[in-house]
Amino acid sequence: MALPMTLGPLRPSPLVEQAAAHLREQIADGQWPVGTKLPGETTLAKELGVGRSTVREAIRALAGAGLVRARQGAGVFVIATEPDEDWTARLRRASVADVYEIRMMIEVRAAELAAVRRTAGDLADLDAALAARNAAVASAPDEELVDSDIALHRTAVRAAHNPLLTDLFDQFVPVLREGLLDLVRLIDVRTADADHGREAHGALVDAIRDRDPAAAGAVIAAELDRTVARLGAGS
Structure with missing residues (x-):
């Protein structure tokens, strides 16, 4: 009888981490000041050389760090240049x-x-x-x-x-x-x-x-x- 598969903890893909780090650096460097709307997923995906799903996850990570916030029907906006500290x-x-x-x-x-x-x-x-x-x-x-x-x-x-x-x-x-x-x-x-x-x-x-x-x-x-x-x- 086959043993049940044990699933390990899910980890962010390296591409997501790299994309998030790159966007975080651009925000910190002032390329997108607080209040600025980020480019759309398609534009960012082309600039970063990754897929739209990777960009979506990277932006989600930035939102979790308190750097950006999505506004329904308006896009994603920068709300801070430094991540929240725990x-x-x-x-x-x-x-x-x-x-x-x-x-x-x-x-x-x-x-x-x-x-x-x-x-x-x-x-x-x-x-x-x-x-x-x-x-x-x-x-x-x-x-x-x-x-x-x-x-x-x-x-x-x-x-x-x-x-x-x-x-x-x-x-x-x-x-x-x-x-x-x-x-x-x-x-x-x-x-x-x-x-x-x-x-x-x-x-x-x-x-x-x-x-x-x-x-x-x-x-x-x-x-x-x-x-x-x-x-x-x-x-």
Whole structure:
């Protein structure tokens, strides 16, 4: 009996990629400024030496990159000269100040919601995460210290029971981890702060336990402000 055929992922043809790259270069070079209508498929196919179907797919790729847009009955128009960056790329080049402004919005609100919505299971997870962070403060390697800190913050965000908030926080984790590792490498944080956030993080967990949203939000805001100040001092 013949085995079922396994189909691999479809890949754009080299001709489509080459055609899209050529058109992208012409747009970037100003041959077609923003607002300009591209030549028709037949004209482009002749200029590029490819078929109309290849041109059609290349234009679709440019549209996906945010460079062109088709207008029904009017044609395809240039709407940008640089392709859209994905969220991960934008985060990687964002400044620490920009990242922490957004982190503040996410975590302060999440802490307030967690204080209202937390369950007994959430409290058990928070206590475990806090204990792991406190243990890491003493003598763990820098990576373990940073990871335990992020894990506690994520546990608090998750206790808000809003999956979108958790997803947003997770998007920031790689950038946060890199910034915090830079901080502990540039500054001897264990010496600079003997408590190293034990009291503040304990107060956060206590506020969530006590169902005190105002206190939970205030604690996390103050803690993030302190981290921003240290990052600025180490830059």
